[in-house]
Amino acid sequence: MIQGTSSGSIEMGHNDFSALGQLYEQMSVFNLPYIYEDRDHLMRATDPRSSEVLQELNKELVDKSDIRVIGGWYYGRRQLTCNSAIKKPADLNNKKIRAIPLKVFLTTVRGLGAQPEAVDFSELPSALATGVVDGQENPLVTIDANKFYEQQSHLMMTSHITLQLPVYINEKAWQGLSEENQQTVRSTIAELRAESLAEGKQKEQELRGTLQEKGMTIIDESSGLQLDAFKESVNDEVESAFSGWSDLVSRIEKI
Numbered sequence: 001m002i003q004g005t006s007s008g009s010i011e012m013g014h015n016d017f018s019a020l021g022q023l024y025e026q027m028s029v030f031n032l033p034y035i036y037e038d039r040d041h042l043m044r045a046t047d048p049r050s051s052e053v054l055q056e057l058n059k060e061l062v063d064k065s066d067i068r069v070i071g072g073w074y075y076g077r078r079q080l081t082c083n084s085a086i087k088k089p090a091d092l093n094n095k096k097i098r099a100i101p102l103k104v105f106l107t108t109v110r111g112l113g114a115q116p117e118a119v120d121f122s123e124l125p126s127a128l129a130t131g132v133v134d135g136q137e138n139p140l141v142t143i144d145a146n147k148f149y150e151q152q153s154h155l156m157m158t159s160h161i162t163l164q165l166p167v168y169i170n171e172k173a174w175q176g177l178s179e180e181n182q183q184t185v186r187s188t189i190a191e192l193r194a195e196s197l198a199e200g201k202q203k204e205q206e207l208r209g210t211l212q213e214k215g216m217t218i219i220d221e222s223s224g225l226q227l228d229a230f231k232e233s234v235n236d237e238v239e240s241a242f243s244g245w246s247d248l249v250s251r252i253e254k255i
Contacts, residue, residue, distance in 0.1 A: 013168055017031045032242070049190070066172065070168065071193055073165055074200040077140075081155050086219065097116060112160065153216065
């Protein structure tokens with residue numbers, strides 16, 4: 001999808017900031033774990049109309065790939081599942097957790113305390129069922145839709161990565177629109193991104209109950225999850241892997 005949008009064979013697409021990072025690495029900064037105070041902070045930092053950091057990186061993305069980010073929507077917070085209670089990073093020692101084979105996600109899983117394993121998403125249910133991996137991490141909506149509760153007994157509310165999925169467009173296609181139509185597209189996406197946040201918050205709350213009803217044991221801070229320990233461990237790993245991004249991270253944290 002990204003390559004097609006870059007070449008112009010398709011005009012628009014949506015994916016993930018880390019996927020865009022394959023074209024311009026620093027776009028992945030918006031996927032770093034524990035970088036946002038809350039969901040509203042995420043939405044401010046990833047709004048191309050007002051986020052100076054995204055505006056700057058967007059210019060580089062256009063120059064390097066002929067792709068422009070024009071908006072996005074809230075997708076959720078990534079949570080950890082496993083077949084045992086995980087309350088601190090040490091509990092993941094020697095456990096294999098499926099990770100998207102991109103640097104941000106591999107680094108995050110390593111920071112959580114586990115051994116990251118790249119498994120194609122289509123093969124993940126069987127990998128969980130057969131023990132090829134001990135667990136995985138995804139937003140609640142993905143965990144529920146793909147019935148990971150059938151292979152996993154415990155859901156850890158680590159909320160390690162908060163996601164907005166960017167919508168992007170081929171630059172030639174964008175410049176081919178009149179200024180009025182560009183504004184219409186921007187306004188429409190802005191309305192939808194606000195709706196996605198409101199609906200996403202409600203859906204996440206509902207899905208906690210749904211997954212519990214389907215047999216998953218929820219582990220959060222009230223049941224012993226050491227969230228600060230996970231944050232410290234992950235942040236140490238991120239600082240080591242992305243040491244050159246400290247200025248970008250600082251600027252995003254202040255938005």
